[in-house]
Amino acid sequence: MRNGRMFWVSLMMVVMLFVTACGAPGSGSNGSDDSGKTVTIKLWFPGHEEFIVNSMKTLITDFEAINPSIKVELTSIPWKDYFQKLSVAYNAGAAPDLHGLGFGQLISTVEQDKYLDLNPLIKKDNWEGAKDIYPDILEAGHWKGGQYGLLMPDIRGFMWRKDLFKEAGLDPEKPPATIDEIFDYAEKLKIVKDGQTVQEGLDMPTGNGEQIYLSMLLPQGQNFYDENNNPTFDSPQSVALISKMAGLIESGSVSPQQSAQLKGGTFQNGVAAMAFGAPKGFAALIEQVGAENIGFSVSPQGESGKRTALMLGTFMSIAKSTKHQDEAWEFLKFMFEKDNHLKFTDSAQFIPSLQSVSEAFAKKSNENKVTMEILKDAQGYLPSADWGAHVKYLRIALEEAYFAKKTPEEAVKTNIQLLQDEIKKK
Numbered sequence: 408m409r410n411g412r413m414f415w416v417s418l419m420m421v422v423m424l425f426v427t428a429c430g431a432p433g434s435g436s437n438g439s440d441d442s443g444k445t446v447t448i449k450l451w452f453p454g455h456e457e458f459i460v461n462s463m464k465t466l467i468t469d470f471e472a473i474n475p476s477i478k479v480e481l482t483s484i485p486w487k488d489y490f491q492k493l494s495v496a497y498n499a500g501a502a503p504d505l506h507g508l509g510f511g512q513l514i515s516t517v518e519q520d521k522y523l524d525l526n527p528l529i530k531k532d533n534w535e536g537a538k539d540i541y542p543d544i545l546e547a548g549h550w551k552g553g554q555y556g557l558l559m560p561d562i563r564g565f566m567w568r569k570d571l572f573k574e575a576g577l578d579p580e581k582p583p584a585t586i587d588e589i590f591d592y593a594e595k596l597k598i599v600k601d602g603q604t605v606q607e608g609l610d611m612p613t614g615n616g617e618q619i620y621l622s623m624l625l626p627q628g629q630n631f632y633d634e635n636n637n638p639t640f641d642s643p644q645s646v647a648l649i650s651k652m653a654g655l656i657e658s659g660s661v662s663p664q665q666s667a668q669l670k671g672g673t674f675q676n677g678v679a680a681m682a683f684g685a686p687k688g689f690a691a692l693i694e695q696v697g698a699e700n701i702g703f704s705v706s707p708q709g710e711s712g713k714r715t716a717l718m719l720g721t722f723m724s725i726a727k728s729t730k731h732q733d734e735a736w737e738f739l740k741f742m743f744e745k746d747n748h749l750k751f752t753d754s755a756q757f758i759p760s761l762q763s764v765s766e767a768f769a770k771k772s773n774e775n776k777v778t779m780e781i782l783k784d785a786q787g788y789l790p791s792a793d794w795g796a797h798v799k800y801l802r803i804a805l806e807e808a809y810f811a812k813k814t815p816e817e818a819v820k821t822n823i824q825l826l827q828d829e830i831k832k833k
């Protein structure tokens with residue numbers, strides 16, 4: 408009898424020890440691992456400007472306040488160094504749990520199977536945020552049925568200096584109505600002294616110049632490659648546009664030397680009268696020259712009647728290799744919750760992705776109102792695993808045409824052949 412009691416006591420002690428080791432039901436949730444310790448997720452974000460870093464730190468503080476078992480370790484890296492460092496981290500098996508990606512960076516590397524498909528998480532939580540994000544913006548992060556990033560968009564709107572328009576005898580309230588008129592205005596707005604351009608008609612970067620090229624090509628109903636991955640920057644519309652852009656350099660309306668010397672571009676430095684720019688830097692421009700001297704509008708109309716703007720932005724993605732998938736997803740959902748998203752995008756000078764906050768965002772300033780109008784007809788890069796190659800050879804073609812190394816026709820023809828040869832070798 409005694410031996411029987413001892414057996415049952417011993418068995419109960421074993422069971423109790425087993426239950427204690429496994430933890431109570433629900434242990435390890437809300438950021439705790441199986442030992443009950445705090446989980447730290449690593450977040451990398453591109454951009455080192457103070458207003459961006461401080462905005463992200465505030466977002467993290469708010470998140471940690473309601474998720475005390477999750478800590479977020481932020482690393483902010485300048486854009487110029489960002490993707491190289493992120494690639495090194497991935498190759499070394501030390502990728503951050505959650506990170507930003509540029510528009511082209513995501514679509515050109517998504518086939519490398521580095522990023523987590525968010526669809527299972529969205530479906531598991533029946534996350535309402537996915538329905539609130541603008542469909543085109545959500546679609547930008549799609550690849551072959553997967554959702555590999557949530558985009559905070561950026562756009563390129565048309566900007567002009569009203570004071571410089573007045574000095575040139577132009578109506579400051581009437582910017583160019585068409586893409587063709589941009590070139591006419593640029594000639595009227597340039598100032599050349601002793602053979603040197605001291606004021607550009609148009610801020611037109613000649614290095615990595617695909618953004619302004621696309622800003623004037625998209626309203627023509629064109630792009631530089633199609634949905635089947637075929638390069639199209641040899642189209643008649645594209646060649647004609649490149650010829651006109653090269654003509655601005657030849658006439659002195661654009662000065663490549665001046666552009667290369669000035670950090671932030673010639674428009675931001677007050678030596679160009681027009682530009683295609685992001686609203687992110689608008690507050691600094693207003694502080695610099697006064698709101699009354701800056702105009703901001705949708706793109707001038709192309710031959711097709713379109714005013715399509717270039718959409719870029721920053722994707723938020725989770726590394727497929729993360730050991731803290733649930734915690735990273737909790738932070739991402741928090742970032743895209745209505746109140747948090749409006750607060751963050753406003754302070755970090757992003758454009759909100761959520762339809763539910765667009766009205767509140769637009770009411771904050773006239774620039775925001777115009778931004779939301781531009782976003783209605785904006786287009787990003789088409790999905791392509793060869794995006795990097797497309798951009799590389801487009802840039803070379805533009806520079807060869809700009810500096811008269813080849814005619815625009817020769818430049819695009821030669822570089823499309825090189826592009827196609829490179830893609831075939833993959």
